[in-house]
Amino acid sequence: MSGLGTPRGPEFRSPDWSAAPDPAAAVAAPAARGRRLPAAALAALAVVGLSAGTGGVAGYVAGRDEPVATAAPSQGGVPSDLVGAAARVLPGVVSVQVRTGQGGASGSGFVFDDRGHIVTNNHVVAAGGVRGGAVTVVGSDGRRLTAEVVGTDPSNDIAVLRVDDGSALDRLALADPNGTRVGEPVLAVGSPLGLSGTVTAGIVSALDRPVRLGGSSRQTAVQTDASINPGNSGGPLVNARGEVIGVNTAIATLEGGGSIGIGFAVPIERARQVADSLIARG
Structure with a gap:
């Protein structure tokens, strides 16, 4: 039994690349600080980056004082508004x-x-x-x-x-940063495992979840149970209107596993401010 793991990122390359992943990049020691998971939990729940390549491991750790919430079960059927959102996005x-x-x-x-x-x-x-x-x-x-x-x-x-x-x-289109609500349906869009144009559905599981990006200071993130995996990094998390509410950046994973339905996205307002600043500086 252990708490949230230390930073680690799954090595990933598009299927048409011949280089083999480095299995050592997926190894991480569990962190012992903060609250511990219930006894029934498996070891080493980590928050990791969604994309990595040669020369870098991209990993992110959630706030040590935050309990991990179980993702809400998906509902039967996909709302028709998400079908329209996917077509727009x-x-x-x-x-x-x-x-x-x-x-x-x-x-x-x-x-x-x-x-x-x-x-x-x-x-x-x-x-x-x-x-x-x-x-x-x-x-x-x-x-x-x-x-x-x-x-x-x-x-x-x-x-x-x-x-x-x-x-x-x-x-x-970018969403109103004050309009996102816990429980609303969302889509994660991107190229998980090199499969471009992939759309997965879920809900907003939590807002303002503290995470640590790039090993630096904590930032707040949008938490979602939409399935996201290596290769989704940088893709949009969108609402049922097809508006971007966040930039997918990390997932929680049990040691050695992939997506377990707890993902994190940089809130769109902070992403917009950073992007505008980078563009202005050229």
């Missing part, structure tokens, strides 16, 4: 691919404005050691575009990319 979501001499990293992103800016996670581009260089984004129609890294903010795990042909992608 998918054209504005991209797969982000970073290639290096040692392999590469993969994640997701979404179109932030009409000038070709794309928001993703810092750990997606940092895993490849890229700053000011070029990466590739792939749209929902399969179109591949070269992108440059405009700027990164490791403390908030946000990065901004830019493509020259911004008209080729659809900008997503």
Whole structure:
């Protein structure tokens, strides 16, 4: 029996890359501080980054004083408004691919404005050691575009990319930051395990959940039970209106496992402020 684990991130590469993952990157020692999980819980519940590549492990730890809540069971059937939301959102979501001499990293992103800016996670581009260089984004129609890294903010795990042909992608609407409610239905959209255009449904499980991004100071996050996995990093968490309420950044996982229905997203208002600042600085 142990508390929340220390930072660790699953190594992941898109299926068409030949480099093999490093199994050592998935090993972490459990943390003994703070409240302990009930005796029935399995060992080493960790909060980990959703995407990692050669040269970097992306991991995040939840606040030590926060109990872990069990995700609400999913309801039978998918609301029709989520079907419409998925149709509106998918054209504005991209797969982000970073290639290096040692392999590469993969994640997701979404179109932030009409000038070709794309928001993703810092750990997606940092895993490849890229700053000011070029990466590739792939749209929902399969179109591949070269992108440059405009700027990164490791403390908030946000990065901004830019493509020259911004008209080729659809900008997503951003939600009212004060309108998100616990229990409302949401979609996590992205490229988990390299499977682009993947949509999973869930609810907002909690708001203002303290998490530690990049090993730095605590930040608050949106918690969701929508299934998110390695490769979802940087993709949008959207409400039933197709508006972005957060940027998917981390999951809680039992040691050695994948998504267990507890994921975390950077709230859209903080992501917007960081993105605007990075764009202004160029």
